[in-house]
Amino acid sequence: MNWITRIKSAAERIKTVVRKRASKSEISASKYISCHGVPVEKKVIKENNYVCPECNFHHFINPTQRFTMMFGESNWKKINAPLVKDPDPYDWVDTKKYKDRLKEAKKITGQDSAILSCEAKLNDIDVVASAVNFKWIGGSISMDESENVLAAIKTAIEKKCPYIFVSASGGMRMMTNMLSLVQMTRMTVGINELKKNNLPYIVIIASPSTGGLQASIASTGDICIGEKGATMAFAGKRIVQATENTELPDDFQTVEWQMKKGQVDMVLDRKNITPTIGTLLSILLKKHKSENIEENNSLIKDPVLETKEAS
Ligand SMILES: [Zn+2]
Numbered sequence: 001m002n003w004i005t006r007i008k009s010a011a012e013r014i015k016t017v018v019r020k021r022a023s024k025s026e027i028s029a030s031k032y033i034s035c036h037g038v039p040v041e042k043k044v045i046k047e048n049n050y051v052c053p054e055c056n057f058h059h060f061i062n063p064t065q066r067f068t069m070m071f072g073e074s075n076w077k078k079i080n081a082p083l084v085k086d087p088d089p090y091d092w093v094d095t096k097k098y099k100d101r102l103k104e105a106k107k108i109t110g111q112d113s114a115i116l117s118c119e120a121k122l123n124d125i126d127v128v129a130s131a132v133n134f135k136w137i138g139g140s141i142s143m144d145e146s147e148n149v150l151a152a153i154k155t156a157i158e159k160k161c162p163y164i165f166v167s168a169s170g171g172m173r174m175m176t177n178m179l180s181l182v183q184m185t186r187m188t189v190g191i192n193e194l195k196k197n198n199l200p201y202i203v204i205i206a207s208p209s210t211g212g213l214q215a216s217i218a219s220t221g222d223i224c225i226g227e228k229g230a231t232m233a234f235a236g237k238r239i240v241q242a243t244e245n246t247e248l249p250d251d252f253q254t255v256e257w258q259m260k261k262g263q264v265d266m267v268l269d270r271k272n273i274t275p276t277i278g279t280l281l282s283i284l285l286k287k288h289k290s291e292n293i294e295e296n297n298s299l300i301k302d303p304v305l306e307t308k309e310a311s
Contacts, residue, residue: 036054079118081144087142114136117148125161125162140171141180157197204227205227210231223280226259232255
């Protein structure tokens, strides 16, 4: 046996012991999801607000699942936001055509853009909410997403109700370049209109919440709630580490770490977010001054009673 045949036979042996990786379609068709190193039934995760009951890992949820969890199956109504005529003015091509990426994102998510907005009721209070779908090109933000946020803010101002924003984004969309970056300002101006009307603005940081969205409207909430374990950052940890040339703590850029630095007001398990927002809104709007405020009082200290302009 020469060295070539020895290598060939070793490769054959490796093939038999290394299990073939499951494809994306096989994973989505499976009844199980991998968590804390073992398979966990998807049904069990779903029944627990998409949180692992064993290790408390908060799994991905899309805006439809988020709104259904927060407001109930049929208690929210989608806001139909306008779409721009030409979402690809630069005719962008990288490894794929941007136009094809848009078609694919629409097909995967069933959404017109990365943001879905709705009107709903929470704790019997009218609210408007928007949530980002990270599966839409990494939850990146361009013109259609900004239009969606502005349509939601307009609805909140017309209805004189609070606005809730659930952030989960990789940042602004490079395929639309400067036209994407200016949306940070447009959306912030929109939030300021909300604040001029003295309407509460609550931000939920879901994972990962990074880049330009975090550097604009996801940082301007009157109250900022971090979903347990979520990443909240501008630049990534490795970039910061290389720039600063220093060791960073293990919990760097988690919402728990951001709370210690004053960027987040509270970190909550997913199941506690909706009842806490209900209580916060009751206090901010001076409604239902009753038992449920007492119930969750331990979670809320020094509530903000007036809104501040975003910077
Ligand atoms: Zn787990």
